[in-house]
Amino acid sequence: MSAKNKNHFKDSRAGDGSAVFEADKWPVLVIVGPTASGKTGLAIDVASELSERGICECEIISADSRAIYKGMDIGTAKPSREEMRGVPHWGIDLVEPNDRFTVVDFCEYARQKIAEIRKRGHLPIIAGGTGLYVDALVYDYQFNDVVKKTYSDRQEMSSDFVVFGIDWPRKELRERLLKRSNKLFIQPIEEETLRMVEQYGWDSQAMKSDIYPICWNMMRGLISREQAIELNALDDWHLAKRQLTWFKRNKNIIWIPLNNAAERIINFYFTR
């Protein structure tokens, strides 16, 4: 997002003059999408732009079941300090990889953060690919002891949220996955893998992330670096498909392509 879009925003604001930010009135922005779709970057873009325009400050809450674990930085593609561009991030590095952290924990955490952020007069942005986490929040799941049943009719979404999904043509997404996998293996992933294995072993749920077993096999010479990169991209693809299956069911998601996404999201707030 850059200066070239500013005029566009001005026009939008002029439309009905409703762009005055009210922390309690603006729905929480939720950005979903498959892995590597650019959720985090988009959230930061939106936050930067809103801040730059003097509309409001934003804080991002990650809805990612892996980024909550400490130490798993490269493997879960956590944003770096620079990438965050000064936007506060929550929901990252919450617990140790062998700690239990459930959807319910996430909901409680997220609700609390949303309240805190609003109290500060800021806009909460939720960015994440863990469909269950997002749905649990947005559809206000009640976690009790009631026997499981089918919840196919999740039509009623709290108007407190607006959900955007990043849409990619399959082919392009797969290319991004491979590119990202290549980049990942340039970083000291072996070091991270070794540290995680030594510290937590293979039994913790957190270590079930595909990247660590793959990297481990590479380190033991069972597969080549190239194979590891491809395997990782393939596993990511499988994940992406599962995420998409989940999100597809949610009819309230507004699907948009990544380019222009920030602009479209901001326009949503200006014109709603």
Place this chain on the structure above:
RNA sequence: GCUGGGAUAGCGAAGUGGUCAAACGCAUCAGACUGUAAAUCUGCCGGCUUCGGCCUUCGUAGGUUCGACUCCUACUCCCAGCA
């Protein structure tokens, strides 16, 4: 050039006279999902289908047989050993 082994669906790989559209694995496609979800699980997976079935397949061409992916012959290609 001789000898031995092999050619099976997108890939790998079983099958060695009928019960084979062909096990199994992978990939693909679709789906489920309310306390560890980057997890866990399900269906499909030659073509057509009113989902009962119908049709075309197992390197190529012939042959034997009621019947062949399975046996015989020739050919093509690949691998291994010998010259």
